[in-house]
Amino acid sequence: MKLALAQISPVLGRVDRNLEMHLELAERAAKEKAGLIIFPELSLTGYSLKDLVPEVAIRPEASEVLAKLQVASRQIDLIFGLVEERSDNPGVFYNSAAYLTGGKIAHVHRKVFLPTSGMFEEGRFFASGHDFRAFPLKSSQAGLLICRDFMHYSSSYCLLADGAGLMIIISAAPGRGTANEESQGFESSQKWELMGQAISYFSGAYVIYCNRVGIEDGATFAGGSFIYTPDGQLSLRLPYLEENFSLQEIDLDQIRRARKNRPYKRDDRPEVIWHSLGRLLRKENED
Template identity: 25%
Template sequence: MTATALEPLHITLAQVNPTVGALTANADKILQYYNNTPDTTDLIIFTELVLAGYSPEDLVLKPAFLASCAAALDRIAAATAGRRTHILLGAPIPSGQPKPHNAALLIGDGKIVETRLKHHLPNYGVFDDERIFTSGPLPNPIMFRGYTLGVMVCEDMWFPDVSAKLKKDGAQILIAINGSPFDMGKHEKRRTEAKKRTSETGLPLIYTNQVGGQDAILYDGASFIMSESGDVIAQLDSFAEDCADSVWTATANGPLLCQTTHTRHVPEGMERMYSALMLGLRDYVTKNGFPGVVLGLSGGIDSALTAAIATDALGPSAVHTVMLPGPYTAQESLDDAMESARLLGIAHQSINIIPMVQAFEKELASNFNTDTPSITFENLQSRSRGVALMALSNATNRMVLTTGNKSEMATGYATLYGDMCGGFNALKDVYKTDVFALSRWRNAHHPVGGFGPHGPVMPDRTITRPPTAELRANQTDQDSLPPYDVLDAILFGLIEDDQSIAEITAAGHDAQTVTRVQKLLDRAEYKRRQSAPGTKISRKAFGPDRRYPITNGYTIEKQ
């Protein structure tokens, strides 16, 4: 049969939101999309490890889990019997060694037709694939209805050797199934790498990516089709499930031509950041079975923004806020917290912590030789708030949201078992300067897919007022920290760019200030190890991205 005699190939891209370990639910979702495809569809392409969810971590090292995956694959395969449409999906499969393979499986006619194995196993940042998977050989193309498909699994697209071999072996199109985690610049990086592969091979590329939150990791979807000339000719949604149909025809010179009209908006800047935080929070709460959240609403910008994100993610009825006034709570804080709750349309109550703090002080007084130290008194206030919030959580089954930002987490400007008390932190990877920018953005825009109200969601004063913990009289954050624009620039250099004190000083920052910030960063490691998870949005978040010892005798002055 000549190339021109081939029937066009109808391919559907499916980016879905699986839950790690929920094999039955994930298989149900795969089959739902499969059954909704037109009868004319030849192939529906899902994402990397869509059956198990990505990343399954050590689950895939359990033989029982792999056996359950195999049973789910049998169920999916059975559904394809007598159907024209085949399925290409990712799943873990046994390798004959302790660690399984990360595989792409072509399923149709009631069985697994072809298997291709992930060759390059990433072992950096949030990835531990070498720990849990066995590498496969460089893949060969798959022959499918007269067409030659070059199938790659995620990291294999980021290296030229896999696509080069597929091209050499006759591939007419590259297909990459992915579980590619989000950060603010990742979408552009993916396109850049994809363009390299299309340029090197002269082949078009289908790129499917998982969408959804998995603990601290977020997958943004944003799947696409790129032509052999490097142009994006189809773009799927970001931060939402989506599917797209495409029709491919053979040409005399090899590469396939694509017809598709699927184009979706790719958010940028603060819209992108807010959408990521919203989805990360939504999936963490719902996938873990919580009916809603509770958080302290202080009148400050961090808690106001967290409440807005939670409301947009979950809906007003799922968000309960509490004002926890103490000895130094200003009237404007009370007013601003109440106004934020009113604007969002969420439940709000007040619990006075002063009697709790006084009771603690009275019982502890005999254990101090002098008056209660100032920092001890401040922390008692914060921890009393934590006690109240956790009690509400126990009573309502709602998860407590903690509200500290990345600048605070970096410097330790937070109280263990106090304001750090909670199950999830939407702002954990958001610098304070971005907290201000996000708050201004949300007051002026409504996020796509958000369940919260249109219009402003917090008072202007919440944004413009100097930040304060209100744990002592006339306190502001800048009593303890440099101005946030200075602090965040230094922290970005130390964390994201891994720069030395000398390098940051050479960029124009005061050496004494940089050294002080570095010391704060190092000393706060023990707090961060005990902090709640939060959505990763940066190149280097606290967690797997950045692993430093708690007990650390390195002398920073010598950097």
């Protein structure tokens, strides 16, 4: 399968202009025979929204924006980020990732871990999601995570236990730390790569990470999107800090080969994890 990574810089608070950008790049990727294009976290809105959250929110079933992207998804599958307002729960907003294919919304992941400390304040403006769930993508199973979700390795574990061979992370990670003189990027980028390599190798899964670039309110988004193969090998890394659009062929059979060679998935014991977590949670509730 050929996929496209769109390492873009969305315009803050301008869904109209970002939609245009999405449609153009999706068309370009489709022309290049890609089967899937991936955009960063909150790619339709920009990241540092604060009180703009309700103003840029989308109700997927009733949205003209989504309708246009659904039409595009007849040519190419799309994964992108949006502020989602559920029709059955108005006034509650999620930092969501949507997977569109064949003209339909096939899956939505709502960010579970909302960073709310230091420079981050997502918990002030968003409600958190409650599930990590794999879903069919082409001939494989995929899982979607949003930025900080991936820094909690339990999220990837849930997706692995659910059968995901593709872990797709959309991100708006600002760069921090400039002490490393060897790197062309921020020190924080290395943490994402460390996690990408570890999760891909020990899950026998592709880890596909699409980060954004650009500057919002002084914070620079780090770029450096990447793909790790199910053997933990780096197969693509986009430049740090610069806009980029790249195509990469990935071989879904590699998931099978990796899991045949290193049967971590086969030997996994989710019931033991469940049992242990159950005990911990019961204990916590007793306190």
